[in-house]
Amino acid sequence: EVTVSQAGASLNPDAAEFRPTQTPPSLVFGGGDHFLSKYTTDSSTKASSGLRRRAADASAGQAIPDRVNVQLNQLIVHAGMPERILQIVDENFDQLNVVNLTTALHRLASVSLATKKAALRREPRFRRLVTRLSDTVRKADPATLKPQDLSNVVWALTKLGIQNAILFNL
Numbered sequence: 001e002v003t004v005s006q007a008g009a010s011l012n013p014d015a016a017e018f019r020p021t022q023t024p025p026s027l028v029f030g031g032g033d034h035f036l037s038k039y040t041t042d043s044s045t046k047a048s049s050g051l052r053r054r055a056a057d058a059s060a061g062q063a064i065p066d067r068v069n070v071q072l073n074q075l076i077v078h079a080g081m082p083e084r085i086l087q088i089v090d091e092n093f094d095q096l097n098v099v100n101l102t103t104a105l106h107r108l109a110s111v112s113l114a115t116k117k118a119a120l121r122r123e124p125r126f127r128r129l130v131t132r133l134s135d136t137v138r139k140a141d142p143a144t145l146k147p148q149d150l151s152n153v154v155w156a157l158t159k160l161g162i163q164n165a166i167l168f169n170l
Contacts, residue, residue: 069097076103082112086125093128098140101133102149102156109156117160130162 072092079085089096089104096104108129112120120126133153137145157163 066097068095069100072096072100073103076100076107079107080111082108082116082120085111086123086129089129090125093132096132098133098136098145098149101129101136102152104129105133105156106152109159112160121160121162130157 072088072095075088076085079088085104085107092100108120108126137150137153
């Protein structure tokens with residue numbers, strides 16, 4: 001069974017699907033969307049239409065996120081310090097999908113102080129994250145990459161003062 005590490009605890013990937021009780025301002029995406037909006041359906045939608053939507057997403061080449069990835073995204077978004085974000089990424093590195101990698105990079109760019117960004121760029125765990133994201137994006141089918149995700153990556157890299165030729169030349 002796959003679990004997500006959180007300071008010695010573990011989250012159950014078989015738990016009910018995450019549904020936010022309130023819709024706070026987005027920490028990852030602008031425009032007021034909730035950061036997990038691509039993972040959830042409207043609570044008024046019937047289960048059968050949710051299944052049809054998932055089947056349509058799968059047939060369109062869009063990966064259906066695992067509950068573990070949804071939980072990881074939640075942990076990353078709620079981690080307030082760069083060290084905690086890097087810890088979550090490091091502990092769950094093999095389970096991270098492209099959304100988790102993008103969220104982690106975006107959050108690091110958002111919460112890192114300007115005076116600490118040079119140290120962050122030298123951090124081995126950060127370099128590992130950028131390398132993995134670069135490899136993932138380079139190998140991905142272009143139809144599966146969402147413009148908003150790519151925009152978030154470019155913004156975060158720019159904010160952190162990084163020029164990654166592979167990611168900027170897509």
